[in-house]
Each structure stands twice: as C-alpha cells, then as structure tokens.
Amino acid sequence: MDSAHAVSVLPATPQGSAMTLRAKWTLGGIIAGGTAAALLGAGSSALALYFARRVLTPARVRAADQEVLAVIKEGREQQVILAATPETTHDGTYSLFFDGGAGHARIGRILSYSPAERTVLREVEAVYSGSLETAARGWWGGATYQFPSDIGLAFEDVDIAVEGGTAPAWLIPGDAGADTWAIMVHGRGATRQECLRGARAVHELGLPNLLVSYRNDGLAPAAFDGRYGLGSTEWRDVDAAISVALSRGAKEVVLFGWSMGGAICLQTADLSQHRHVIRAMVLDAPVIDWVNVLAHHAELNRIPSAVGRYGQLMMSHKVGRRLTGLAAPVDLKSMDWVSRAVELRTPTLIIHSVDDEYVPYQPSALLAEKNPEMVTFEPFEGARHAKEWNADPVRWEGLVRAWLQLQLAPRVNPGTGANPGSGPGRPA
Numbered sequence: 001m002d003s004a005h006a007v008s009v010l011p012a013t014p015q016g017s018a019m020t021l022r023a024k025w026t027l028g029g030i031i032a033g034g035t036a037a038a039l040l041g042a043g044s045s046a047l048a049l050y051f052a053r054r055v056l057t058p059a060r061v062r063a064a065d066q067e068v069l070a071v072i073k074e075g076r077e078q079q080v081i082l083a084a085t086p087e088t089t090h091d092g093t094y095s096l097f098f099d100g101g102a103g104h105a106r107i108g109r110i111l112s113y114s115p116a117e118r119t120v121l122r123e124v125e126a127v128y129s130g131s132l133e134t135a136a137r138g139w140w141g142g143a144t145y146q147f148p149s150d151i152g153l154a155f156e157d158v159d160i161a162v163e164g165g166t167a168p169a170w171l172i173p174g175d176a177g178a179d180t181w182a183i184m185v186h187g188r189g190a191t192r193q194e195c196l197r198g199a200r201a202v203h204e205l206g207l208p209n210l211l212v213s214y215r216n217d218g219l220a221p222a223a224f225d226g227r228y229g230l231g232s233t234e235w236r237d238v239d240a241a242i243s244v245a246l247s248r249g250a251k252e253v254v255l256f257g258w259s260m261g262g263a264i265c266l267q268t269a270d271l272s273q274h275r276h277v278i279r280a281m282v283l284d285a286p287v288i289d290w291v292n293v294l295a296h297h298a299e300l301n302r303i304p305s306a307v308g309r310y311g312q313l314m315m316s317h318k319v320g321r322r323l324t325g326l327a328a329p330v331d332l333k334s335m336d337w338v339s340r341a342v343e344l345r346t347p348t349l350i351i352h353s354v355d356d357e358y359v360p361y362q363p364s365a366l367l368a369e370k371n372p373e374m375v376t377f378e379p380f381e382g383a384r385h386a387k388e389w390n391a392d393p394v395r396w397e398g399l400v401r402a403w404l405q406l407q408l409a410p411r412v413n414p415g416t417g418a419n420p421g422s423g424p425g426r427p428a
Contacts, residue, residue: 048310051303052324055294056227056315058216059189062101064137069119071133078124079111080132086357087140088120089113090382092391098138103130106144126150142387143193148172148211151200160212160244162237167213167220169241172199175206180279180408181250182209183241187259187285187386188228191217197389198256198282201397205404207254212241214264225327230290231263232330235271238264242274252279254404259359259386262286262350266337269346280407281348282400285356285386288363289336296360338363341370348375349403351396353383376403 067083080096082088089110096105108123124132128146148155148170156173159166170192174181182202184195192211202209213219214237216228223233242253255278257265262283269278287293291312298308314320315330337344350368352361361379368377378399383391 044304044307044310047303048307048314049323051298051301051308051311052314052320055297055311056230056324056326056330058218058222058226058228062097062139062189064098064100064139066096066138066140068096068098068132068135068138071124071135072121073133078127078132079121080105080107080124081119081121084113084115084118084120085140087384088122090384090387090391092383092387093125093144093393094387094390095141095143096132096138097141098132098135099130103132103135103138104128104146105130105132141190141194142197142390143190144390145196146193148196148199151196153199153203158210158244160237160240162215162220162240164215164221164224167215167237167240169213169244170211172203172209172211174203174208178206178208179249179251180207180254181245181252182207182254182256183238183245184209184211184256185214185238185258185261185264186211186217187257187261190258191219194258194386195256197393197396198284198400201400201404202254202256204397205401205408208245208248208250210241210245212238214238223327225325227324227326228260229326230330230332231260231267231287231335233328234260234264235267238268239272239274242268242272242277246274246277250277252277254279254408255281256284257281257286258284260287262288263290263335266344267335269344275346278346280404281346282404283348283350283364284388285352285359285361286350286364287335287359288350288367289338290330290332291336292338292363293359294332338366338370341367341375344371344374346374347407349400350375350377351380351388351399352377353380353385353388353391355382356385358385 068080069083070081072079091110094107096107105127106125108125110120110122112121145151153172155170158169158171160169184198186192186194192213195211199209214234215221215223220237245253255265255268263286265281265283269275269281294312295308298305312332314324316332318329321329350364352364354361365377368375380388389396
C-alpha cells in the first residue's frame with residue numbers, strides 16, 4: 001500500500017494533519033515549479049522568435065535616434081550642432097537623414113566638441129533635400145551622396161528584370177570598349193546610395209559601374225515572403241545584374257559589397273551561373289559568418305546565448321520557417337565562409353574596421369588567414385560599421401585602386417614565367 005493511501009485512511013490526528021499539510025506544500029511546489037518552467041520555456045521561445053523576425057524582416061521605419069540641436073548659418077555656409085554620440089564624434093564625412101528620410105544632408109568635419117555639454121559642432125557640406133533648419137531628429141549614416149551627379153559622374157537609369165518585376169539600377173559609364181564592369185551591392189537596410197562612396201575609384205579605373213537594388217530594399221520588388229534571405233535569396237538579383245552587364249558588352253565583372261551586401265556577393269560567387277566571369281570582389285565590412293553576427297547581436301541585446309541559438313534554429317529549420325514567415329529556411333552553415341574558406345576561389349579584398357560594432361571583424365581576418373592565396377584583409381580603425389571610406393576616403397580609394405589594378409592586369413600565357421595576378425589576393 002502506498003503512503004498516500006495510508007495517509008488518506010488514517011484518523012485525523014494532529015500528526016496526520018501535519019503530514020497532509022506538508023504533502024500539499026510539496027505538491028504545490030511541484031506544480032508551481034512546472035508552471036514556471038513552462039512559462040520560462042514559452043518566454044524563451046517567444047524571445048527567440050522575436051529575435052529571428054527582427055533579423056529577417058525589413059524595417060519600414062528607421063529610428064530617428066540622432067538629436068539635431070541647432071543650425072548656424074553664415075551666408076551660404078551652414079553648421080550644425082548635434083548631440084554627441086559615438087558616431088557623431090568620429091571625424092570624417094557622413095550623412096544625416098531627417099524628416100522620416102525625406103531630408104538628406106552631407107555632414108563634414110568636426111569644428112568643435114564639448115564633452116561636458118555632450119554636443120558637437122560640424123560643418124554642413126550639402127543639403128540635398130529637406131530643410132535642416134527645421135529638423136529636430138534624424139539618423140546618422142554613411143551614404144554621403146544622393147546621386148552619382150553629386151560626385152560629378154554622369155549616369156543612366158537601368159531596369160533589371162528580377163523575380164516579381166524590375167529592380168532599378170544606376171549605370172555609370174566607363175571607358176569606351178571596357179569589358180570589365182563593376183557591380184555594387186549595398187547592405188541591409190540601405191540603398192544603392194551607399195555604394196556611391198566607391199564609385200569614384202571604379203570610374204578612375206575606367207570600369208562601367210552598375211549600382212543595383214535588390215528584393216526588400218524599398219526600390220526593387222519585395223520578396224514573396226517579405227523576408228530577408230541574408231544573402232541566400234538576394235544573390236539572384238545580383239545574378240540578374242550580371243546578365244545585364246554581359247548583354248551590354250561585359251566579359252568579366254568585379255563585385256563590390258557592403259555589410260550584408262558582402263554576404264550576397266559571396267553567395268553570388270558561389271552559386272551564380274555566371275560565377276566564372278567574376279574576376280574579383282571588394283567587400284567592405286562584410287558578413288562572413290552569420291552565426292557569429294547573430295550571436296554578437298544577441299549579446300548586444302542581452303539575449304541569453306541559448307535563446308539566440310534557438311532563434312538561429314528557427315531561421316534555418318523547415319518547421320521554424322512557418323513561425324518566422326520565411327518561404328524557405330535560411331541555410332546559415334552554407335554562409336559560414338570561415339569554415340568554407342578553402343572553397344573561395346575568387347580573389348577578394350576585404351576592408352573592415354576593427355571597432356565595427358555591428359559586424360565583428362574577426363571572421364574577415366580569419367578568412368584571410370585561412371585562405372591567403374585568395375583573400376587580402378585590410379583593417380581600419382575608428383570607422384565603426386561600414387564607414388571605412390567615410391573615415392578615410394583617400395586610403396580607402398587608394399587601396400581599392402591599387403589592388404584592382406593588380407587583379408585586372410592582362411593575363412599572360414602559361415609558361416612565360418610571369419603571373420599578372422600576383423600581389424594582394426594571389427600568390428607570386
């Protein structure tokens with residue numbers, strides 16, 4: 001006979017009453033503990049799902065987290081007083097978007113900085129749209145130009161046929177008869193304006209240049225599921241751009257990618273039907289390993305590592321995709337180029353700041369360490385995420401021109417004792 005039955009039949013003695021009370025507390029503890037565990041599990045699942053959706057869902061509204069305190073006018077010149085932040089106190093040339101993105105200004109050098117007052121006075125180089133004088137808040141960025149004409153380059157609008165419609169691109173002409181084209185791919189949450197920072201260096205090399213849009217960036221058609229593929233789907237739009245370049249006389253292309261655009265370029269070089277014509281890649285602050293980036297963002301947002309990994313599982317599993325809204329799982333392992341380093345056979349220049357707060361630089365360095373034959377790594381300092389050009393345009397453009405000149409040097413026949421591809425990215 002079990003003890004529970006024995007208790008139930010015993011007379012209601014004081015001792016028997018005490019045992020019954022103890023049993024009740026024990027049972028209550030078990031129930032409460034189970035409920036807490038269930039709630040904890042449910043809470044973790046909900047947090048993991050929220051994390052996954054935030055990563056995969058394009059933001060429709062940007063947070064205006066930069067305070068504009070005052071604008072000072074001296075004739076035609078303007079200066080702006082901003083709240084001091086880690087971004088606004090870095091020297092260089094940047095962008096300030098305001099009025100929900102309708103306003104766009106190019107912000108130049110620091111004129112004065114008051115740590116005590118937490119303010120910084122900067123030069124206003126240009127206001128492309130909107131009225132900065134009436135702006136109260138905005139957001140900081142690296143897209144310093146609005147159109148190619150802002151850097152003195154002629155261009156034409158080109159529509160690229162992609163899934164669901166056409167994706168607009170800018171075509172900046174190169175030298176007559178040039179048969180190597182550049183194709184530039186912006187990052188997550190950005191637009192083709194971001195790529196204008198690299199356009200001058202490419203133009204000086206005589207290369208025609210396509211600055212493209214891709215699914216879910218607000219210009220190209222949205223994906224059927226309305227979700228980012230983190231490079232696993234977007235590469236098809238870059239592949240379509242390569243087709244356009246080939247149809248207009250290109251024989252080879254050089255891919256440029258910023259941030260997630262770097263991940264897109266890596267997928268293009270791996271999966272494209274045209275991968276044999278990709279002569280080289282220039283990647284700025286690229287996502288080399290999404291697992292590393294997602295773990296970094298989980299930590300930044302104080303999400304437990306186990307919950308962050310659960311969110312990754314939701315993205316990559318065929319069942320989890322139903323919760324995230326993905327049409328197909330995202331294969332994060334296939335986009336881990338540190339693990340796949342030896343499979344990268346396209347000469348690649350990686351430029352990455354060691355203080356990148358958004359995409360850690362270590363995978364970029366590791367990829368170059370594991371595949372020095374193909375990958376050249378150039379670290380910057382003090383540029384934060386994908387703003388290496390903004391912090392030091394002279395160095396950025398000089399690196400890109402010098403490296404590409406080596407990669408694009410005419411190939412010679414085997415057996416001549418020379419290798420025109422030697423130098424950064426290829427062995428001598």
